[in-house]
Amino acid sequence: MDEGLTAEEREIIDDMPSRLAAFSKERGMLIPILQMIQDTLAYLPPEVIAIVADYLDLTESDVYGVATFYNQFRFNPPGKNPIKVCLGTACHVKGGDIILENFERKLEIEEGETTSDREFSIERVACVGCCAIAPVALVGETVHGNMAPSKVEGLILRIHVEKEKEEREKQKE
Numbered sequence: 731m732d733e734g735l736t737a738e739e740r741e742i743i744d745d746m747p748s749r750l751a752a753f754s755k756e757r758g759m760l761i762p763i764l765q766m767i768q769d770t771l772a773y774l775p776p777e778v779i780a781i782v783a784d785y786l787d788l789t790e791s792d793v794y795g796v797a798t799f800y801n802q803f804r805f806n807p808p809g810k811n812p813i814k815v816c817l818g819t820a821c822h823v824k825g826g827d828i829i830l831e832n833f834e835r836k837l838e839i840e841e842g843e844t845t846s847d848r849e850f851s852i853e854r855v856a857c858v859g860c861c862a863i864a865p866v867a868l869v870g871e872t873v874h875g876n877m878a879p880s881k882v883e884g885l886i887l888r889i890h891v892e893k894e895k896e897e898r899e900k901q902k903e
C-alpha cells in the first residue's frame with residue numbers, strides 16, 4: 731500500500747553505492763548490509779533489495795530469502811502511528827486476533843503493512859508484559875488494555891482528530 735519513496739529516502743538510495751563501498755563484496759556481508767540499510771531507512775524498500783543483489787552478485791530472491799528469514803527486517807515503512815496488537819497467550823485467549831482483524835479492516839491494510847499516507851502500520855507482537863489487562867494493543871508507546879473490537883474505531887478516530895488539531899495549531903503559528 732506504499733505510494734512510493736519520500737524525497738529523503740530517494741536521496742539515501744541514490745547514495746547507496748557509496749554506502750555499500752564500506753562492505754566487502756562477499757555473501758557473508760549480506761546481513762550487515764541489510765542491517766545498515768534498515769538502520770538508515772527503517773525498512774528495506776524493493777529498490778534497495780535490487781541494489782544489494784547487484785552489489786553482492788546475488789539474485790533478488792536470494793536477498794529476499796535471507797531477509798524474510800529474520801524477524802528483524804521489515805519491508806514496509808513504519809507508520810507514524812505504529813499499531814502493535816499483542817497475540818501472546820493471554821491476549822490470544824481473550825480475542826487478540828479479533829482486535830487485529832478489526833484494525834486491519836478499519837485501516838484497509840494487512841498486518842505487516844503500512845497505509846499509503848504512512849499514518850498507520852500494523853504489526854502483531856508477542857506478550858508485552860501486561861497480561862492482566864489483556865487483550866492489549868499499543869499505539870506508538872501507549873498501551874491500550876482491555877481492548878474490544880468496538881474500541882478500535884474510536885482509537886483510530888482519536889488519532890485522526892489529534893492530527894487535525896495539531897495541523898490547525900500549526901497553521902495558526
Ligand code: FES
Nearest residue numbers: 816818821857860
Ligand atoms: S499476552 Fe498480551 S500482554 Fe501478555
